[in-house]
Amino acid sequence: MRIHFLVLLFFYLISYGQKIETGKIDNAPFKIIIPENWNNGLVMYVRGAGGGGPLESFIEDENKKQFNQIITTRGYALAYSAFSKEGDSFFEAFEETEVLRSYFVEKYGQPELTLITGHSMGGMISIASIETYKNKYDGALPMCSFLPSPNIHSKICLDRLVLFDYFYGANDGKIVNSNEYVSDEEIKKLISKNKSFNKIFAEYLKVKEEDIPVIIGFSQWVIKRTIENYGGLAIGNRLTMYDGFDSFNEKLNQEVRRYDFDKNVNELFKNIREFDGELSDPVLNVMTTYDPLLPPGFNEIYKFSLEKEESIDFFAQQYVDNEGHCNISNEQFAKAFDDLINWIDTGNKPNFKEIQLLK
Numbered sequence: 001m002r003i004h005f006l007v008l009l010f011f012y013l014i015s016y017g018q019k020i021e022t023g024k025i026d027n028a029p030f031k032i033i034i035p036e037n038w039n040n041g042l043v044m045y046v047r048g049a050g051g052g053g054p055l056e057s058f059i060e061d062e063n064k065k066q067f068n069q070i071i072t073t074r075g076y077a078l079a080y081s082a083f084s085k086e087g088d089s090f091f092e093a094f095e096e097t098e099v100l101r102s103y104f105v106e107k108y109g110q111p112e113l114t115l116i117t118g119h120s121m122g123g124m125i126s127i128a129s130i131e132t133y134k135n136k137y138d139g140a141l142p143m144c145s146f147l148p149s150p151n152i153h154s155k156i157c158l159d160r161l162v163l164f165d166y167f168y169g170a171n172d173g174k175i176v177n178s179n180e181y182v183s184d185e186e187i188k189k190l191i192s193k194n195k196s197f198n199k200i201f202a203e204y205l206k207v208k209e210e211d212i213p214v215i216i217g218f219s220q221w222v223i224k225r226t227i228e229n230y231g232g233l234a235i236g237n238r239l240t241m242y243d244g245f246d247s248f249n250e251k252l253n254q255e256v257r258r259y260d261f262d263k264n265v266n267e268l269f270k271n272i273r274e275f276d277g278e279l280s281d282p283v284l285n286v287m288t289t290y291d292p293l294l295p296p297g298f299n300e301i302y303k304f305s306l307e308k309e310e311s312i313d314f315f316a317q318q319y320v321d322n323e324g325h326c327n328i329s330n331e332q333f334a335k336a337f338d339d340l341i342n343w344i345d346t347g348n349k350p351n352f353k354e355i356q357l358l359k
Contacts, residue, residue, distance in 0.1 A: 017035070017036030018033060018034060018035045018036050018072065019032075019033070019034040020032070020033050020034075021034075025081075025096070025099055025100060025103055026084065026099075027084040028081050028082065028083050028084040028092070028096045028099070028100075029081065029082040030079065030080065030081045030082070030100050030103075031079070031080055031081075031082075032077065032078070032079045032104060033068060033072055033077065033078045033079075034077045034108070035072040035073070035075060035076070037075050038075060038076075038077055039074075039076060039112075040109075040111055040112045040113075041075065041076040041077065041111050041112060041113040041114070041115070042076065042077045042078075042079065042101070042104060042111040042113070042114045042115070043076045043077070043078050043079070043114075043115045043116070043117060044079055044080065044097055044100070044101055044115070044116040044117070044129075045071075045078060045079070045080040045116075045117055045118055045122070046080065046081075046093055046097055046116065046117070046118030046121070046122030046123075046125040046126060047080065047082075047083075047093075047118065047119065047121070047122050048118070048119045048120030048121045048122050048326065049087055049088040049089070049090070049120060049121040050087070050120070063330065066330045067330050067333065070330060070333060070334045070337065074341075076113075076115075077104070077108070077111070079100055079101070079104050080100075081093075081096050081097060081099075081100050083096050084096060087225075088121065088221075088222075088225050088229075090121060090124065090125070091268075093121065093122070093125045094125050094128055094129065097116070097125060097129060098129065098133065098136075101114070101136065113138050113139075113344070114136060114137050114138055115137065115138060115139045115140065115141065115340070116129050116130060116137055116139075116140050116141075117140065117141040117142070117143065117337075118142065118143065118145075119143050119144055119145070119326045119328075120143075120144055120145055120293075120294070120325065121145070122142075122143075122145070123142030123143050123144065123145020123146075123147070123285075124142070124145050124146055124147070126140045126141065126142040126145070127142050127145070127147050127283065127302075130279065130281060130283060131277075131278065131279065134278075134280050134281070137281055138281050138282075138344055139281050139282045139283070139284070139340050139341075139343070139344050140281070140282075140283045140284075141283075141284050141285075141333075141336060141337060141340050142283070142285050142286070143286045143287075143326065143328055143333070143336075144286070144287060144288060144291060144294065144325055144326040144327075144328060145285070145287075145294065146294045146298060146299070147285065147299045147301075147302035148298065148299070148301040148302045148305075149269070149270070150269045151234050151235050151266065151269045151270060152235075152298075152301060153222070154222065154223065154226060154233070154234040154235050154269070155235045155237075156219075156298065157218075157219035157222040157223050158176070158219075158223055158233065158235065158236070158259065159237060159240065159242070160205060160215065160216060160219040161175050161176050161216065161219050161220060161223060162176065162237060162256055162257055163201070163204070163242065163252075163256070164190075164201075164216050165256075165257065166252060166255065166256045166257070167194065167197055167201060167248075168190040168191060168194050168197075168201075169182075169190055171255065171256070171257055172257075173257050173259075175216075175220055176220075176223060176224075176257070176259065177223075177224070177227060177233075177259070181221075181224065182220060184213060184217050187213045187216050187217055188213050191212055191213060198212060200245060200246075204244050204245070206295040206297060207292045207295070208292070211292040214292055214293070215292055215293065218293050226265065230262070230264075230265045230268060231262060231264070231265065232261070232262025232264070232265045233259055233260070233261045233262055234261060234262070234265045234266050234268075234269045235261045235266060236258070236259045236261040237258055237259055238258050238259070238260055241253060242256065277302070277304075277305025277306045277307075277308060277309040277311060278309045278311055279306065279309075279311040279314035279315060280311070280314065281314060281344075282314055282316070282340060282343045282344055282349075283314060283315050283316070284316045284317075284318065284336055284339060284340045284343065284350060285299065285315070285316070285317050285318070286317075286318050286319065286320065286328060286332070286333075286336050286355065287299070287317070287320070288319065288320045288322045288323060288324060288325075288326075288327050288328065289319055289320070289321050289323070290323040290324070291323075291324065291325050291326075292324075292325065293325040294325065296319070299317075303315070313349070316339075316343070316349050316350045316352070317352050318336055318339070318350060318352070318353055318354070318355050319353075319354055319355065320332050320354070320355050321354050332355045335355050336355055
């Protein structure tokens with residue numbers, strides 16, 4: 001990957017003794033905050049797929065200001081990019097986060113400690129980065145994320161859609177690979193016509209019945225954006241045997257629509273994240289107990305790779321007893337952040353526990 005350090009625009013602000021730099025590297029706007037009491041540490045933050053463009057990414061409401069201050073008041077510099085692409089910019093986020101980290105090192109020197117953290121897609125980038133750039137990071141804190149390979153995530157989303165299409169739709173593939181999106185309203189109407197099946201389908205999806213429309217809409221977005229952006233599916237279901245639907249299983253497997261993956265897209269996803277499970281630095285993963293978009297149980301897949309590579313000792317898990325995607329408060333992030341720092345400093349791995357707030 002060639003890196004072009006073309007800073008098109010930058011300026012400094014001195015506010016309460018801290019230094020703020022904003023600018024662009026190629027077409028990716030970035031922001032760097034260095035506190036007055038800088039401890040020569042750096043935290044790279046990666047946003048989720050729902051993030052907007054440069055203006056939205058750099059607007060600091062009270063919640064975001066508090067999040068940033070959790071990092072900077074502990075003496076760490078903070079750097080994050082808005083990326084050259086809005087929304088689901090997985091590949092851009094992966095590459096441009098590394099470009100920004102390299103830029104920081106070139107301009108301000110090599111930090112004594114470098115961490116990476118992020119929400120949702122940002123958590124996926126965090127785990128991909130610490131696996132790929134083993135000598136660049138000292139720890140990672142992914143939150144409300146999917147840790148296995150992006151190909152596995154694509155497969156989960158595809159299976160959700162083909163089964164929804166079979167049980168609720170016309171089994172015509174419209175919700176999978178047509179140019180037109182099936183609206184949320186239409187998804188809800190289809191579900192309402194087959195209410196007797198909702199409990200079974202919700203159990204398969206690992207969500208509550210009322211969240212079926214949300215997870216199907218999200219999965220449609222993931223799959224269709226992959227096709228729109230890269231020209232095909234990252235993974236197919238040609239050889240998939242579906243079960244868990246009792247007497248429906250035999251007919252289902254005979255009649256459900258089958259899809260082939262695009263070799264180039266499959267290789268693209270594999271190349272950016274080999275998913276080897278080789279960790280050499282601490283990773284503290286934080287999830288809510290119920291996440292309809294990215295159910296925490298799917299991360300068990302990742303632990304199998306860690307055990308195979310004998311790197312499970314570098315992985316720790318904490319949870320927030322809460323519902324919803326990324327429903328993790330800043331205070332809970334702060335506690336997890338401190339636990340990660342303590343792990344790095346002392347070697348004491350955090351216990352598997354709920355992140356409880358002080359009363």
